[in-house]
Amino acid sequence: MPPIPGVVAATASVRLRGELSVRLGPVVLGPRQLGGVKPRRLLLALLLAHGAPVSKDRLGELLWDGPRPVTAAATIEAYVCVLRKRLEPQAGPRASLIETRAGGYRIERDRLVLDVDRDERLASRALHPATAPHDAVALLREALSEATAPLVPDEGSADWLVAARTAHEARTRELLVAAAEKVAHVAPDDATHWAQLALDSDPFDESAWHALLHTKELSGDHADGLRAYGRCRTLFADELGCAPGPRLQELYGRLLGGGGHAAPGPHGGADELEQLIEAVVRLHHDLSAGPATIADGQGRGAARGISSDQARRALTALVQRSARSRPRLVRTESA
Structure with a gap:
């Protein structure tokens, strides 16, 4: 839309994470100032359409x-009249953030700064291959500072809002994972935090x-990495x-120090590693369950996988094989 002579178009900052709000200059409009439930839903429908026109029929749905x-x-x-008056009381319909289109309306995204868009741009800049990991850390901290905040959680549970929240959560997880991988070797604390936030989701x-x-591998914290894998494996099982x-x-x-590069097969490599993992997890379950439960064979792992005796035999065999493979010291006596 061409500019209206004598009218200065202000840029609006919109917050979608947490409580919906719109800032226009020094004025901040919260949910109550934006009108009732349906005017706010209409505004959200236009905002989530990313500047595309939305017909009145679709808005009715x-x-x-x-x-x-x-x-x-x-x-x-x-x-729409209510929203226009609340957002820009001094502007007429032709200068409003909400534009009339044939059979519907659109929001002028060029005059909007959405928090989710701003953070997405920051994260994309940080994650670009040309951005060094050291330089990416500060950008990612800013972009992901509100990663756990849900999308307008107080605006109802209509299917289209739930779908928008689900898509937002999925995209946030992608950014958290990518950020963790990007800085794992230069900022392990940040990387661990972001990976954990993704797992919380x-x-x-x-x-x-x-x-x-x-991250645990690159930072050399193999013990913590092994414990994390144990949690992962137990959860999946x-x-x-x-x-x-x-x-x-x-x-x-690799965390175990065994390389982890053996191809899966029926006679070793990945199968042997899998048996070792099963044994460790089973014995961990037994120790967590307590003596009475173990005696009854009702440990948390009893319904599946190997038995406690099999787990002990597997670990004993591993220790024995390790001892046999240890190089022997040969003593030589001087003549």
């Missing part, structure tokens, strides 16, 4: 969960587990009935 009233179109027009995200374990994927198993092998 988003504003009313059931059948729309016969006056829906007129009611939507009234809501989805504990079954293997890429987040990989970022966490990789208990909840999904499967082991972590090959990528995590390979990383686990």
Whole structure:
């Protein structure tokens, strides 16, 4: 839309993380100042459309969960008037953030700064291959400072809002994982924090587990990495009935110091490592369960995998094989 003579178009800062708010210069409008539930939903529908026009029919579907009233179109027009007056009381319809389009409305995104867009741009700049990891740390700290804040949690649970929140959470996890991998070798504390935030959002995200374990590997904290893998493996076994994927198993092998590069096969390599992991996890379950539970064979791992005796035999065999492979010292007597 061409500029209106004599009208200065202000840039609005919109907060979607946490409580919805709009800042226009020194004025901050919170949920109550933006109108009732439906005007705010209309504003959110336009904001989440990324500047594309939204028809009145579509707005009617988003504003009313059931059948729309016969006056829906007129009611939507009234809501738009309310929003325009609340957002820019001195501007006329032609200079408003909310533009009229044939059969609908759009929001002028060129005059908006959304918190989620701003942080996405910062993160993308930090994660660009040309940005050195040391330089990326400060950018990522700023971009991810509110990573745990949900998208407008107080604005209802309509399906389209739930879908928007789910997509936002998924994208945030991607950024957290990418950030952790980017700075793992220069800022392990930040990387661990971001990987853990991704896991808090989805504990079954293997890429987040990989970022966490990789950080432990690069920082030399192998013991903590092994403990983290144990938590991951137990979670996957208990909840999904499967082991972590090959990528995590390979990383686990490197943490153990065994290389982890053996190709999966029926006679060694990955299979042997898998048996070792099963033995350690089973004995850990037994120790956690207590003597009475072990005697009854009701440990948390009893319903699946190997038995306690099998686990002990596997570890004993490993120790014996290690002892046999240790180079012997040969004493020679002088003549």
